[in-house]
Amino acid sequence: MIYDLIKNGILKKTFLLRAGLLVMILMPLVFHAQPVSEKGPRLILSAGIAGAIDRDTEGNRLLDRSFRYAERKADEALRHAIEVPVPADPGGGYTHEKHKKNYADMYNAALVFAITGKPAHAEFVKKMLLRYAEVYPGLPLHPARKENHPAGKLFWQGLNEAVWLFYTIQAYDLVKTEIGRKDRETIENELFRKMAHFISVESYETFNKIHNHGTWAVAAVGMTGYVLGDRDMTERAIKGSDKDGKTGFLKQLDELFSPDGYYSEGPYYQRYAILPFMVFAEAIEENQPALEIFEYRDRLLHKAVVTLLQLTNSNNEFYPINDAIKDKTYFSEELVFATNIAYERYEDQSLLPVIRQTGRVSLSNAGYATALAAAGSKGTSYERSSRLISDGPSGKQGGIALLRMPDASGTLLDALFKFASQGMGHGHFDRLGLLLYDGPQEVLGDYGAARFLNVEAKDGGRYLKENKTYAKQSIAHNTLIADETSHYGGKVKQGSGSAPELLFCDLGEDIHMVSAREGRAYKDIELSRTVAMLATPEAPEHPFVIDIFRARSDTPHQYDLNFQYSGQLMDTSFEYTRDSVLAPLGTANGYQHLFKTAYGKPGAGRAVFTWLRDKRFYSITTLTDSSTELFFTQAGAGDPDFNLRPEKGYLVRQRDKRDHVFVSIIEPHGNFDPQLETVQHPGSGVEMLEVTYRDDKYLAVTFRFRNQQAHTLVICRDKVTGTPEHRVTIGSKTIRWKGAYTITQ
Amino acid sequence: MIYDLIKNGILKKTFLLRAGLLVMILMPLVFHAQPVSEKGPRLILSAGIAGAIDRDTEGNRLLDRSFRYAERKADEALRHAIEVPVPADPGGGYTHEKHKKNYADMYNAALVFAITGKPAHAEFVKKMLLRYAEVYPGLPLHPARKENHPAGKLFWQGLNEAVWLFYTIQAYDLVKTEIGRKDRETIENELFRKMAHFISVESYETFNKIHNHGTWAVAAVGMTGYVLGDRDMTERAIKGSDKDGKTGFLKQLDELFSPDGYYSEGPYYQRYAILPFMVFAEAIEENQPALEIFEYRDRLLHKAVVTLLQLTNSNNEFYPINDAIKDKTYFSEELVFATNIAYERYEDQSLLPVIRQTGRVSLSNAGYATALAAAGSKGTSYERSSRLISDGPSGKQGGIALLRMPDASGTLLDALFKFASQGMGHGHFDRLGLLLYDGPQEVLGDYGAARFLNVEAKDGGRYLKENKTYAKQSIAHNTLIADETSHYGGKVKQGSGSAPELLFCDLGEDIHMVSAREGRAYKDIELSRTVAMLATPEAPEHPFVIDIFRARSDTPHQYDLNFQYSGQLMDTSFEYTRDSVLAPLGTANGYQHLFKTAYGKPGAGRAVFTWLRDKRFYSITTLTDSSTELFFTQAGAGDPDFNLRPEKGYLVRQRDKRDHVFVSIIEPHGNFDPQLETVQHPGSGVEMLEVTYRDDKYLAVTFRFRNQQAHTLVICRDKVTGTPEHRVTIGSKTIRWKGAYTITQ
Known part of the structure; x- marks a missing residue:
């Protein structure tokens, strides 16, 4: 407040706001x-x-x-x-x-x-x-x-x-x-x-x-x-x-921006654009306060800054969806200006930890106000929470869900479910894509952009050709690819025409669950994915993810569900074979950039894939049938200039399917302590995973972890608003509930 | 001192020491x-x-x-x-x-x-x-x-x-x-x-x-x-x-142990063995003080602990030479006991920062004394310095040289030159091998052991078969391999029969330089390597490495000089080709585990290979002739269980050579700042590199960095002790000096 007096002399800001109309006329x-x-x-x-x-x-x-x-x-x-x-x-x-x-x-x-x-x-x-x-x-x-x-x-x-x-x-x-x-x-x-x-x-x-x-x-x-x-x-x-x-x-x-302050290009470019948005708004407020620019669209600029900060992992890095450089954190120059102005104008105390962490302010009216406030505050830990962020000017073009649950040590299991719109020219073809972090650590990653910013030897630091041929393609993401072609044929114009539809979202205390549908990524295929983050009552400090991905068509297709992980393969529940030479997995749409490093045919049941990354184990347990094929991949094929990082993938393939549901549990587990030389829980805890009921309207998945009860998650497969009543009979048991889903023992 | 009184009652430690002989008789x-x-x-x-x-x-x-x-x-x-x-x-x-x-x-x-x-x-x-x-x-x-x-x-x-x-x-x-x-x-x-x-x-x-x-x-x-x-x-x-x-x-x-306290198996096992050595010594001292066990072999146990601590990089990790798990730091349990006892017995203040960093002590007499001392001390930064560490019971079986120079930011450029003995069954066939770190970051790495300790899915956590077929083989190291066979045929018994010979070592202020010779790794080939770490007077804060590796024989051989780097290739001064499929580089002795990822034939001159790792650029500039071949590699071929990490290599090959000298400059340079989006010095600074003189006794290498003078390093190629006088005429200039080498403008 004191600096307002200094700046405006005898005129108080509050007076100017009240006198807005008058000033506008004059x-x-x-x-x-x-x-x-x-x-x-x-x-x-x-x-x-x-x-x-x-x-x-x-x-x-x-x-x-x-x-x-x-x-x-x-x-x-x-x-x-x-x-x-x-x-x-x-x-x-x-x-x-x-x-x-x-x-x-x-x-x-x-x-x-x-x-x-x-x-x-x-x-x-x-x-x-x-x-x-x-x-x-x-x-x-x-x-x-x-x-x-x-x-x-x-x-x-x-x-x-x-x-x-x-x-x-x-x-x-x-x-x-x-x-x-x-x-x-x-x-x-x-x-x-x-x-x-x-x-x-x-x-x-x-x-x-x-x-x-x-x-x-x-x-x-x-x-x-x-x-x-x-x-x-x-x-x-x-x-x-x-x-x-x-x-x-x-x-x-x-x-x-969406009404929630999401910028359509995604966080990497939102980080870049936030600077002129906030600074010009600040200049407008100083010169034309009557415009009440910081009140505009229900205080949009406040939401824009908060949403941007929330779009970071525990390492303070922006989620690398769409074209994005992966190391970018909220300590970047643009955020210094933006958070300072947001604090000055909205006095949002939740921003102060970010400013204290950043350790500097902009040399501006806003920076001055913020520095004084931060000096009197405590803590450098920014609080991230689960949230649904709408996309599109009216918030009707899908969105992004952030699902976050702490484990025993307070580390967040942190998932991003992307059912947003195309995001213009820098958008990737990753409809219904999933990212997963275990605290600061990437579990299921997004490749980001194929670009070495400002490194002249790498095509002048511009986006590399592999950005288009690989990084933007659907296969570079954790999503479903039909017939080895990317969503919307990999064409921005087509992709910009429609967005996925949110089916339901519940960010409850015990379970975070979001379901979305994408009907136009392929001509005659409907994709829908439900991502649930939860922990069982028996082990409330071990959150995990249930991933249910359905593709449905009137004609048969090849469906590939892709997971991009980093780390070292530890174990699988199935046999696989490796060729003595590595050849590309496919010929186009990004597949030409993946080496096939191994192949397995697990038969009907569960396929468990376990890897180790930086002292933690992770497993994907996926339901398989007699025709399921599994591919292990590594990026870098058809890459004459070593422009691609050799990242690894695990791909679950179903051929000749009309309607197929991929059901997976993705879990962090155990640890490896190199100082004590101890290993705990190096294997998946999943002892049972089954689809126990399925019709056009409902799907039930029953699972059991070691030494625990069996639990059943029943979801309604269509759009759910309000709390409709449901009734499903599984075996001899009838389950009734209200809302989109229920989970029972 | 106070705790001595408590422990010994009326008897003081100093008295016991003086009374040693008497006690022995009684x-x-x-x-x-x-x-x-x-x-x-x-x-x-x-x-x-x-x-x-x-x-x-x-x-x-x-x-x-x-x-x-x-x-x-x-x-x-x-x-x-x-x-x-x-x-x-x-x-x-x-x-x-x-x-x-x-x-x-x-x-x-x-x-x-x-x-x-x-x-x-x-x-x-x-x-x-x-x-x-x-x-x-x-x-x-x-x-x-x-x-x-x-x-x-x-x-x-x-x-x-x-x-x-x-x-x-x-x-x-x-x-x-x-x-x-x-x-x-x-x-x-x-x-x-x-x-x-x-x-x-x-x-x-x-x-x-x-x-x-x-x-x-x-x-x-x-x-x-x-x-x-x-x-x-x-x-x-x-x-x-x-x-x-x-x-x-x-x-x-x-x-x-060598007289310098080096344990023949290398630091990873020295870390393990130090615990029973120190604890039993402590028990001996308590029960049979007359043995003066802590004075034994000129205070060997003190040297053993200090040498072990010095055998860590800036990240406090033991250098992973021989069979070693790479994450192991000096915070491991064994070192808690060992450093405490070493402090108690030798009162070496340089150990206190390690103890403060570790943050705990053993619950023992030694731990108590150490905790009291550490509480009164300051600093948690352990000082690492350049040093020559002899190997072998009498110190005559080669050794290890640690070369360390700080850059402008205080970060150590940190090289380990290994010319040690075989190190028994856990030894690797890496004679004259080189490791290089840039502060905590690995520049030229050692694969370490192929083992996932205590992970049951990985062969019960034991050494994997790839440890023998790859990790121990010479090609898994930064050294020279002749005819695609490992040193000593990869046989421990043969390798244990002889050790490299130190030719000279000078750890001066401006240059650290070590030269060693290995005459028996191959039947009829003599290997010698000179590793120099230095900075030019024009840029005293940018240390780099000059690496001169000679192989000499009476019969022609294929010589491969291998560099194992991690990071992403940024640029090369030469053209290379990539095959559309990746096939193994060779068929045996570890070569079968490397995929050949690219091939180049640079022609006579200099080949520059530049990569980026975690925001820093690194280049190897190597002299080439018209027959030089360059291979890019990645580990993981012939690896049915994904036991190998997919690490990368750069290999310089000369075929049909009798006497060949590989001359390289290895330099960190520039940086990439993802927050500011700036890139500095992404290219090698080396503008000239030539062998300007060479006869049986001397070799001169002339080099020039951008915007700097040309410098010439002249080395004597034979064993040098004392300060003999030398005189070499290069072109019209006669250079005279005393000692093993000189560097002139």
Whole structure:
């Protein structure tokens, strides 16, 4: 609260909110004909808070670390001559990296100036801006641009250009009062207006796209509008080029997020997009508070940040669904800004552990408020909980379920069930896919993207061709593949046409259970999957997963249920054979990239597959019939440049089936202690697993773990809303219940 | 010091040492005809110290944690009925694990009794011992014993029987005063004497073996002798069955360790053997101080512990040379006892960080002294330094060199150059092998043993057949293999006949350099390798390795220089081809277990091979000629049970060569930051690498890193002692120096 007074002088934020309508009417008067750039900072760090940061740095560890970091980077930059090279290289190349470094240097130097008032730092920014102002107007489109990809001038792609402006306009905002009028005019007219024009007018299509590239563009241009006092720019940024609200920032907020704050491209890109969303929102709130942007869509931006944080495993890594780099955690730069602004605006105490873990804040009004709050808080453990996250602008395009249960040691068994929409161009064909973690450890993994970001030797750090031929294909995921073809034929356009349907979801205390159906991934096949996480009353501290995957068609098909695991095979309940040479499993749709490493035909009953990873054992127990075939695989076939990681898979195949239900129990068990040299429970605990009832409407699975009772899970196989009454007779026993399922002894 | 007073009453340790000779003469009088078992504890925890631990537990975190652990384990054991099953199962099976658990339970219960005086804990031990005394005399050899492997009665192998006695006699030592005379006689006569007889007489061969199995046997029987007051037993333990010193504990100390304290089987087994060595020595010191066992062989036991600790990487894991399980750290149980006793006896402050890191102590006189000392000390970082460790009883059978240099961040570049002797039955055929770590991270690894310890599904947890067919073979190591056959034909007997010869070693400040020769690994080939770790003056914080490996013969051979790396291939300077199927690289000697994953023929010049592992890049730059062939490999061929981890290799092959020198630079470089999405120096820095001079006596390698001067390393290729003068003319420049090598600009 104290910093609001500093920032707004006599005006309190609460007053501004109440006075919203009035301000909106008066707004035209706010924009002067004279450049507003003569005034102090207008974006996310005010002069008052900059001074407060300077004062409070020593007493606050978060502020101190954050400021020292910017100072070190800035001082380092000031020691070198300014260089603005002629754009030549693609991503990862020298000029690309240099222009990226230049905006980071300017931003850090501007922060140091704003906080400490050191004139050399402002001078550095001014000089570099003047240099850019000299060069920029004469630049053609970048020589390394790609066909069918929006080009930039400083960079091979327009996206980087918008990011450059996003940071640089913030830097300018902080130092502009130190620059003489003539130089300001040069910088504003030759650089910022020309660049904003390039991004918003010459690159009209990207600017009006409902996509993260569009968000970077409107955020950069919109903030430039505030700093330059150019209302036309900000209006186009907020409402789209035609100012009709059909594109632009608000429309992006409407369409790219679900009501639960899920971003349609998935967490990896949500992590990237959250930065311009939150920072531009913060700039809007500072300049046009009447828009009440943080209240927009029932406080959508709050949900967006919380949902994003929840979409991480116990290792704080974003779940690598869709195109994603796997090491990315919520400590990334973008989240520093986003969590700070979310805390400042929503005062959500649950965010503070993340901020304390991160160990630094953004040097901004939000960062200052957050640092003060975090200093008075305790704990660095972020609480993750089970939840259902809807997808689609109206929340009707499927979603993602997070199922989480702690074991005896407090480690979460942590499943992600994906029945979300396609997620645009970066989406993978993984309908009804499953990811499973045992605490920080991947049990059933997603390959993520085939890409070595910014490693020039790996195709310039771009997405590799194997991203399309393998990583996006259904076989690279823990889902069902029919006839060795990917969902929707591996075509984004087809995949974007429909989304899976949630059948039911119950995140109760004893059992978390979600069921979803995908009817259009294949022309004449309906897929449905039910994922249950539970523990038996006899062993409440040993959660496991029951996985029921059904494929149904009027014509016979080959159904492959795939599990991607990492670790070393320990044991199987069945015989298998290995060939002396490794040949590819198939010829297309990703199958050409898998070596078949072994083959088994277990016969009717249960097939148990057990592996060891980092001191824990895991088993998949799957029901088999006389025709079931099992394949062990390893990625890396048809991969001339060693672009693929050699990950392992276990595939359950049923040929010539119309209606088939795959029933599996997936369980962590036991451990290996290399110091004590002890091994506990290296074998699966499942002693019985059977389908004990099945008709068109119901399915019952009975299972028993060692030294325990038998339990029966009965599910309704259709969409269930409310609590309808059911009655199923299994053998001599009649089971009655209300709702979607029941579990009985 | 204070605890010495408690333990020895009026006698001070220093006095005892000075009075050593006198005590030795009087010793016969010390052994009474009456059983000494009526007296208090005689082994490693005295009554006085037990009381002191009870008093000081609350004030000392190490004591507290250690005592609480034993108490929890003991209390848990006391809650269950005593069960002494009829021996039936092999390692990992129920009766095996139960008998192991029984000795651990008795030991913990006895400790709790000794420290707290709780009668129930002593009663538990007594009851279990009586039960064993009932069963033991009637036991035949174990039904699951193996041919050609010494059998036990409680366990499938005699080794476990000795370990059982080792712990159980300590437990009895602590509770015996609580047991009535009749029960004591039963326990001593029916159990301990019979078991000691089985171990020392019936298993005469093992008892008299110079091997860790022998050490466990003599330690167990020797301590039993002290507790039962049976001088014959202790004499046989210390001097061998014939009491002539040709076998037994002292002989083991003489023959199994080098003067530097290196144990011939390597660190993994040294870790195991150190426990009976140190604990029995402690018992000897308590009962026969005149033997001055801790002074023996110039304080050998001190060197043994320090050398063992130094044989760990930055992750505290023992280097996995020879048969070794890779996760084993110095936090293992055995090291708790060993480091405590070493600290108590030698007061070596450098051990305290290890003890603080371990976070617990043994509940013993040594543990008590150590806990008090550690509480007053600071730091948990154990200092590792470069060192030469000799092998062989007289230090003349080669050795191991540890080369360590910190980089800018303090991370150690850490190489192990192995030119040690065979190391008996657990030795690998890896003469002149190299291991390289970058801090905790493996750069060039050793496969370790093919074994999943105690995992019953993996051949009962024993060494797998692939241990012999792959893991022990030369191709599983970073060394040179001639004609696709292993060193010494893969035969232990042949390998045990000779050891490599150290040519020179210089662990200077700017460069660490070691050269060794192996003349008998192949009938008519002489191998020599020089490993240098250095940094250039221009980049003193970027250490790297120069590796010069020469093979020389009068007849032509195929020479394969193998590098086992882990990570993902990023880039090569040469073209390579991949087959569409993966076939084995060879047919025997481990080659049958490697898939050939790619093949290249780089032509004359330099071949650069670059990979990424966990955010760091690594390159091997190797000189090639027009006939050089390069193979990429992956383990796992001919492996029907998936017993092998799919590790990767890079192999440089020269065919039809008589005399060939492989020259390589191995360097860590750059990094990948997934949070900032930045990549630095993803390519090798080596811009030039050439052999600029070569004759029979000298070899000069000239190299240059990017933006640096060229440097030339000239080495003398023969054995160098002292500082002979050399003079080599390279081009127009004459280089003079003293010693084994020089490096010039």
